[in-house]
Amino acid sequence: MIPIPLLALVAPALCLKAFDNGVGHTPQMGWNSWNKYGCNINESVIISAAETMNQLGLLQYGYEYIVMDDCYQLKERDSETGKIVVDPQRFPNGIKYLSDRVHQLGFKFGMYSSAGKFTCGRYPGSLGYEELDAQTFADWGVDYLKYDNCFNEGMSGNEKISSDRYLKMSQALNATGRTIFYSLCQWGEDNVWNWGTTLSNSWRVTGDIYDSFNRYDDRCPCESFDCAGIQGNSCSMVNIFEKAIPLAQKSGPFEGWNDLDSLEVGNGGMTTNEYKAHFTLWAILKSPLVLGNDLPRMSQTDFAIITNKDIIAINQDFSSPAVRVWKRAVKGGHLSLLVNKLADPYVFTVTLFNSGDRKERLEVKFSDIFFDHPGFQESSFTARDLWTNETMDVKQRFFTAVNKHSVKVWNFVL
Amino acid sequence: MIPIPLLALVAPALCLKAFDNGVGHTPQMGWNSWNKYGCNINESVIISAAETMNQLGLLQYGYEYIVMDDCYQLKERDSETGKIVVDPQRFPNGIKYLSDRVHQLGFKFGMYSSAGKFTCGRYPGSLGYEELDAQTFADWGVDYLKYDNCFNEGMSGNEKISSDRYLKMSQALNATGRTIFYSLCQWGEDNVWNWGTTLSNSWRVTGDIYDSFNRYDDRCPCESFDCAGIQGNSCSMVNIFEKAIPLAQKSGPFEGWNDLDSLEVGNGGMTTNEYKAHFTLWAILKSPLVLGNDLPRMSQTDFAIITNKDIIAINQDFSSPAVRVWKRAVKGGHLSLLVNKLADPYVFTVTLFNSGDRKERLEVKFSDIFFDHPGFQESSFTARDLWTNETMDVKQRFFTAVNKHSVKVWNFVL
Amino acid sequence: MIPIPLLALVAPALCLKAFDNGVGHTPQMGWNSWNKYGCNINESVIISAAETMNQLGLLQYGYEYIVMDDCYQLKERDSETGKIVVDPQRFPNGIKYLSDRVHQLGFKFGMYSSAGKFTCGRYPGSLGYEELDAQTFADWGVDYLKYDNCFNEGMSGNEKISSDRYLKMSQALNATGRTIFYSLCQWGEDNVWNWGTTLSNSWRVTGDIYDSFNRYDDRCPCESFDCAGIQGNSCSMVNIFEKAIPLAQKSGPFEGWNDLDSLEVGNGGMTTNEYKAHFTLWAILKSPLVLGNDLPRMSQTDFAIITNKDIIAINQDFSSPAVRVWKRAVKGGHLSLLVNKLADPYVFTVTLFNSGDRKERLEVKFSDIFFDHPGFQESSFTARDLWTNETMDVKQRFFTAVNKHSVKVWNFVL
Amino acid sequence: MIPIPLLALVAPALCLKAFDNGVGHTPQMGWNSWNKYGCNINESVIISAAETMNQLGLLQYGYEYIVMDDCYQLKERDSETGKIVVDPQRFPNGIKYLSDRVHQLGFKFGMYSSAGKFTCGRYPGSLGYEELDAQTFADWGVDYLKYDNCFNEGMSGNEKISSDRYLKMSQALNATGRTIFYSLCQWGEDNVWNWGTTLSNSWRVTGDIYDSFNRYDDRCPCESFDCAGIQGNSCSMVNIFEKAIPLAQKSGPFEGWNDLDSLEVGNGGMTTNEYKAHFTLWAILKSPLVLGNDLPRMSQTDFAIITNKDIIAINQDFSSPAVRVWKRAVKGGHLSLLVNKLADPYVFTVTLFNSGDRKERLEVKFSDIFFDHPGFQESSFTARDLWTNETMDVKQRFFTAVNKHSVKVWNFVL
Structure with a gap:
């Protein structure tokens, strides 16, 4: 697994910010x-x-x-x-x-x-x-x-x-x-x-x-x-x-x-x-x-x-916000899949958010997770749950469940 | 019951009004x-x-x-x-x-x-x-x-x-x-x-x-x-x-x-x-x-x-407008619960408004009435109906009915 | 029946128009x-x-x-x-x-x-x-x-x-x-x-x-x-x-x-x-x-x-546009009742417009026609159909039918 | 069939463009x-x-x-x-x-x-x-x-x-x-x-x-x-x-x-x-x-x-964009009929677009195609499919089918 440096990220030498007063390269x-x-x-x-x-x-x-x-x-x-x-x-x-x-x-x-x-x-x-x-x-x-x-x-x-x-x-x-x-x-x-x-x-x-x-x-x-x-x-x-x-x-x-x-x-x-x-x-x-x-x-x-x-x-991380890949109506709310492409070119964050009122079971497809990055759709990843620290090896698709009013979030490392 | 002074309320000595020409501390x-x-x-x-x-x-x-x-x-x-x-x-x-x-x-x-x-x-x-x-x-x-x-x-x-x-x-x-x-x-x-x-x-x-x-x-x-x-x-x-x-x-x-x-x-x-x-x-x-x-x-x-x-x-009263706690669709309109927090720290006004076309019976919960003031949810109040002058002692919840196109309004006094 | 003068209406001596260049007192x-x-x-x-x-x-x-x-x-x-x-x-x-x-x-x-x-x-x-x-x-x-x-x-x-x-x-x-x-x-x-x-x-x-x-x-x-x-x-x-x-x-x-x-x-x-x-x-x-x-x-x-x-x-006529009293959904469109209060204080124009796809039969109530002029709700009127010239004496309510994509329009004269 | 000159169209001698810098008479x-x-x-x-x-x-x-x-x-x-x-x-x-x-x-x-x-x-x-x-x-x-x-x-x-x-x-x-x-x-x-x-x-x-x-x-x-x-x-x-x-x-x-x-x-x-x-x-x-x-x-x-x-x-072509004549809901999308009136007064382009999820069969009426040009509704046309090059002689109406997520487009020549 590739380590994600905490607080060690710095802006590129050549700063390209729209407004640059020297701070705010990451959210405060x-x-x-x-x-x-x-x-x-x-x-x-x-x-x-x-x-x-x-x-x-x-x-x-x-x-x-x-x-x-x-x-x-x-x-x-x-x-x-x-x-x-x-x-x-x-x-x-x-x-x-x-x-x-x-x-x-x-x-x-x-x-x-x-x-x-x-x-x-x-x-x-x-x-x-x-x-x-x-x-x-x-x-x-x-x-x-x-x-x-x-x-x-x-x-x-x-x-x-x-x-x-x-x-x-x-x-x-x-x-x-x-x-x-x-x-x-x-x-x-x-x-x-x-x-x-x-x-x-x-x-x-x-x-x-x-x-x-x-x-x-x-x-x-x-x-x-x-x-x-x-x-x-x-x-x-x-x-x-x-x-x-x-x-x-x-x-x-x-x-x-x-x-x-x-x-x-x-x-x-x-x-x-x-x-x-x-x-x-x-x-x-x-x-x-x-x-x-x-x-x-x-x-x-x-x-x-x-x-x-x-x-x-x-x-x-020196990268952009998550992108929501899809949003599905469920009882009492919605189930959403969001993906972050991190600065490390081989690491993604995958989040499932269930705002609904009951546990939702689903299949998650790599064709969705890597919709914006199709080159990774056939790759194998090690996925670590960022709240439980459990890992799983995943490829192409996987099954999971998300409790009501809850997220699941993994780092996917190539 | 704590008396509510009529027309006797004055603005604080240090006026904080956004626009202050000396009048309008309460609605005209x-x-x-x-x-x-x-x-x-x-x-x-x-x-x-x-x-x-x-x-x-x-x-x-x-x-x-x-x-x-x-x-x-x-x-x-x-x-x-x-x-x-x-x-x-x-x-x-x-x-x-x-x-x-x-x-x-x-x-x-x-x-x-x-x-x-x-x-x-x-x-x-x-x-x-x-x-x-x-x-x-x-x-x-x-x-x-x-x-x-x-x-x-x-x-x-x-x-x-x-x-x-x-x-x-x-x-x-x-x-x-x-x-x-x-x-x-x-x-x-x-x-x-x-x-x-x-x-x-x-x-x-x-x-x-x-x-x-x-x-x-x-x-x-x-x-x-x-x-x-x-x-x-x-x-x-x-x-x-x-x-x-x-x-x-x-x-x-x-x-x-x-x-x-x-x-x-x-x-x-x-x-x-x-x-x-x-x-x-x-x-x-x-x-x-x-x-x-x-x-x-x-x-x-x-x-x-x-x-x-x-x-x-x-x-x-030297206080803010009512807050609507909830609004529920009923036949021909809506049933709403509104609450005023009065200047007297121990007095609230509770209003039920039925804009619908038939009488509505309901249970009113203190967890709703005191949604913005959770410290009062377990208190006992004397509630006086401001149109009939009837009083009741209430705690936690009570049952009532509101006629069509009507309000019920009580002062809740701790 | 009170005659309605054609083109003989003039603006009051004291003109009150928002913009007055001498013309446009009635629509061109x-x-x-x-x-x-x-x-x-x-x-x-x-x-x-x-x-x-x-x-x-x-x-x-x-x-x-x-x-x-x-x-x-x-x-x-x-x-x-x-x-x-x-x-x-x-x-x-x-x-x-x-x-x-x-x-x-x-x-x-x-x-x-x-x-x-x-x-x-x-x-x-x-x-x-x-x-x-x-x-x-x-x-x-x-x-x-x-x-x-x-x-x-x-x-x-x-x-x-x-x-x-x-x-x-x-x-x-x-x-x-x-x-x-x-x-x-x-x-x-x-x-x-x-x-x-x-x-x-x-x-x-x-x-x-x-x-x-x-x-x-x-x-x-x-x-x-x-x-x-x-x-x-x-x-x-x-x-x-x-x-x-x-x-x-x-x-x-x-x-x-x-x-x-x-x-x-x-x-x-x-x-x-x-x-x-x-x-x-x-x-x-x-x-x-x-x-x-x-x-x-x-x-x-x-x-x-x-x-x-x-x-x-x-x-x-030296008067304001029609007011729509009600609009009802019908098959393929709407049925509307519109009323003009004419300058003559005893004359109204009553229009029914059926934009729907089939003939609509209905009862028309004086309480609707004279919604804005309740003093006339109990009066008797002679109603003249302005397209057929037929007249009828009406009071309180009447029944009629309007063909699809059609109007009926009457002058109601007290 | 009247030939449609490719890239040979020029602006009229007297140019009437709202903004004229000499280019853009047709889309770039x-x-x-x-x-x-x-x-x-x-x-x-x-x-x-x-x-x-x-x-x-x-x-x-x-x-x-x-x-x-x-x-x-x-x-x-x-x-x-x-x-x-x-x-x-x-x-x-x-x-x-x-x-x-x-x-x-x-x-x-x-x-x-x-x-x-x-x-x-x-x-x-x-x-x-x-x-x-x-x-x-x-x-x-x-x-x-x-x-x-x-x-x-x-x-x-x-x-x-x-x-x-x-x-x-x-x-x-x-x-x-x-x-x-x-x-x-x-x-x-x-x-x-x-x-x-x-x-x-x-x-x-x-x-x-x-x-x-x-x-x-x-x-x-x-x-x-x-x-x-x-x-x-x-x-x-x-x-x-x-x-x-x-x-x-x-x-x-x-x-x-x-x-x-x-x-x-x-x-x-x-x-x-x-x-x-x-x-x-x-x-x-x-x-x-x-x-x-x-x-x-x-x-x-x-x-x-x-x-x-x-x-x-x-x-x-030196002419205006297509006009959509109608849009109909179909399974998973819409079926639309669009018509271009070309600069040649006897040529029209007729497009059917099926954004839906299954093949749609339909009758196409000349009264629709020539809605904006009623003078042509009774005419006979030779229609050439611009993707298959097949032709058909058509008058008054014709039947066709459009695959899902597809267009059919013809030039109609008088």
Whole structure:
């Protein structure tokens, strides 16, 4: 079996990226404060999070960004300088101190703003203050900016209007001279997948996820990527997965990354099999892997999910997202076959996802798995199950079964 | 049971509103002249209306705005000053006199214009005259502006174009220094729910309502919020309700209000149960509650509906609109469960709406009611029916029945 | 029975029109050269057409505009003046001579251009030449301009872009000081019904009609008014009728007219019943009634259709388009009930349209007919069939039958 | 039988084209390097291709353009001149030498760029460099430009924005004084069929084709021409055919050409009958016929398909695309009747396409074939099958059968 190097992949010497600020050659990994703490953040919350990440050894798995989300600010900018003012009660030592501490623990430090009049929490937004705020972030030692879409004052409606708005911060960040990962949180409006590539490292493609496998919620009214008017929130994992599939072609090492939103693993709304499916699908579709759970209280089971080195390796492999070969209706959902062609020319990842309500048995044909790579249809492979570690030698076709709401995923090595 | 204060709720000391002109912290309540009088308005009509409102004691229920709609003008602006000229025959004492009289009766005074070349009644519109007209309104003592969308001369088609048009009047109103509630009547075009929040207090989200429970009319051809081309009129109550549900997330004390259009209660096109449903749904979705009926001839039954203090209290509670937990197809319509989390942390409002054609019996589970608040799923509540005042002690689940075209609504108090 | 004056209706003294150039208070009527002659026009063709119209006495029925469509020009503008140059071989005496002759015969004279680089026949278009061409038309004595949408060089995509383009010619025509009916042929793109009203007298709302009752043709791929990308041609009569119904609310004496495209009566593709339906539906929806057939060879049957004074009177009545009360699926199509409230407060027009494939029997209820006017639901009416002239006294309900692909239409007089 | 001249058709003396740069009076034919070689191109690859084309005698069939696609450049423009720099290793003698060699072999020489920041292969794009690059291409002796849409930096979203972007290169090419065929590869976004006509010779109307008859692929999520957000790739032949049918009306000798993407004939993914259908449908819809296969290894069967003179003659006839008369659902697909009216007034091409999964027998009526030309419905024709060369005399109707996934196509000669 050919080993898959973990976190050792580097971009080619001659970089061909559409937008290249030196980072984002593979999807970002890290942790974000919002899901657990919301607006209840302060200096110790962030430092504790970084310390916990450090103690859990998550950096070695690739989780490198500690992102502090909204609500670190005062309600008004500084009346003289116009700068964002950090809440002195919650951050008595300021952000630079915090940033230094995160760096000392080995992590990179991320922050948040919105391309609007306000942030989503109604603190000062960066629309019209792009250069000033970018410089402020750079001065603070920030390595990552999550840039939201709230209160954008009607600056949307077609690609041109929205991209101009997000371009301003892109240029402002680059102008600081500091390397800052630029992560758009624009919800997939105005076909961001067509223009995010030339101005950012990653871009959200849907409304907000919530911790549900496939429950429909009126707050996320669209079932297709082609969603006008309201992207919403409370989008289930399967809802986002299905929207993201046609967009996968716009994502890759040279393009930047479709962001399917942060992970819900560990938050309790899904079964273990569902979380394994969630983590696997996000990984093979090359979504950023950003944790949002309560790390200190994470169960061993959940820890095992988010630290599956084989799954992470697919996500961080220098290659494109999975392609879905087929989708079949089954009771209560669909059965899908997805295939990743990895950077190693002799390794493929094969995923079966059963979103239906009962176990499905099926025959999987090499003519399907290697539809895009017909030269391999007659080859023999060793297939290793990335959740059980079992191996099998396969050729031409094989039979298997997939539990309800579950994935099976193998690395196929020639 | 914890009492729900009526009209006693105030905004937090530190206001976080996206647009803050000092009003609109809860949905506006009042009366509008159009449905009853159309263009047949004059000084005595408005004064009589205010007097009737006063005699009926509606102010104490929260109905505070008396809004005079279109047709108070002459067809031409003043040739010298460019100002709107009030029809001297119908308003012999001018608008300031009228405004003073409304104020003396304890109400606030609202007027109307359109962000177009003409108003919908083809009187001079305010497009291009925003500052002049705003100052005119302020000089007249106006407290509220309903701002329509007729004859907009093609100034629409994306968020940017439409929001720029409505922003002008927003800035003009604020520049007068007078507090004027700004109510957009833009019919939900160009995703107004995304940008109305930073420039207004409320915004219509659909075409015009008519006095029908659920009859389809070709003049309102869209069944979904995502409606391009023609919002229309003659939209049934259920049509508007269903369109408004996914948009509820864009409404709230810090955002402003989705306006589902004025109330039809008292106009005779629905049964008492249907009107109770209409009033309840508008209230829990935090729509403005603006009466449009013939007040002096209102039946006791209808008066009882619009003055249900418990229902009004939900509408005026400093909290977000109801969330629909589930929607189930039933014969002739749907059965829906909606839940409001009130500002009081221990009180919820639970609404069942049966738009179908026969009585529906069902079991209601706490796991559904408290889907968004799982910490309460095991608690015991006292549930009070807000239309019958009956109470019951409930835990985990209960059985109930909802008549056709009816709601049941309870306050659940821990 | 109250007589309905034919062609005697005038606009109120105080005109309230959104766009008022002195004409278009009722839908235009006339004849257009395109359907019969296409590009094969010349001086004698137009003069002969006017003479035939005169001899047939069509003016007295209201057909007043003789519109010469595309292909009167040379391929290049005058190199010095920039003006459109008329083909001297086909129009040896020039357009002014032609115009004078049409006027002498009692008709008004219309011409054609396109808001594009070229006309649809690839002659010089008026985009960028609005003022020059408008003055040329005025100098020629033109009373009507049909203004097309071909080769618009991408000047479309939202209301603002399209309306700006058509506004230029509107202003140019008015600047000439001559009264010129302004008829948009913009195919219903970019929601023209929302902005045509402030700059024109009428506007096409769909792709081109062809002479078929209800045959689907791939060249007209949309079935709904909400059609993006390609309006097309070869739209059947029923296709256009269904698209126009929701738009009827945007049309009226004070708004201008939805143009459902010219009439196919007399062109042979439909049965007599189908043509009666076509003529009736166009009339009650207040479409312009512009003939496009071969007048000298018109059959007596077809002549009788287009000169039905009662049907024409509904079209020319100073009132709004028909409202569809209901639509019911029947074998092979739909059965619809449409009602016009005429200017005379005691007269209604009631139309049943059966687009299905077999005769339909039904009961018609006054509660449906007078849905929008409930005060008449208990009244007695004399109903006169406008195609057979038979009368009946009706109250509350009546039974009738409608042949396949046919209308029945009555005037209901109190 | 009236002979159909092959490649002898010329444009009328008085050219009426919407955009006329002297070429493109019929759809372009040729070969493109991408499908076979991708980025692996160099001087000898292109020269060998031209030599092979020459040896196969493909020029005499009309294949005249040798188009070198992406990846001939260095990653950076010349720092002094700003010009695109050709890779000196792969093109040691420069492009002018290559162009001369192609010309010597009798072909015209085409190149590639993108209306974006980068080409799709991430080499320098021409957005913002239109004049410089057009002059560079002209200096190199280029006769054809394929102009792509990658990395357009949000310069899309409505017709105006996109057409302005493509207009710049159109004007730049014309300004060089050299005749350069201008081929848009903009994927059918923003209704290119409405504005491509005034600025280019042809325009792609869909996402990229792949070598499959009708397999659905998630990478091409739209089934209709009206596709927002992502046109994608891996569009099957039938997917593209169905999208192109309603757009055929926008294509013709005076308009320019809908480009259905290059041919897959010879690439192995379809059966011989499927490739015959593919080639026939592209030809009768007047798509450019651009080969993309491995010419030296082409089978005799595939060579016979792409050199069917009768089929090519329809494509190159000075007439409009086929019209679909009807489409009927059959098992696994549809059966369609398509008719071309050729420039010779007495010749029609009649095509039956069975996309279904079994052989279909049917009666074909002249009333259908000559639906648009009723004058021929009673005529007698000699019908020649353009794949078997068999003839039959037909009148009024005939019976035939079409194999699954196959076409039958006849020339009907009066």
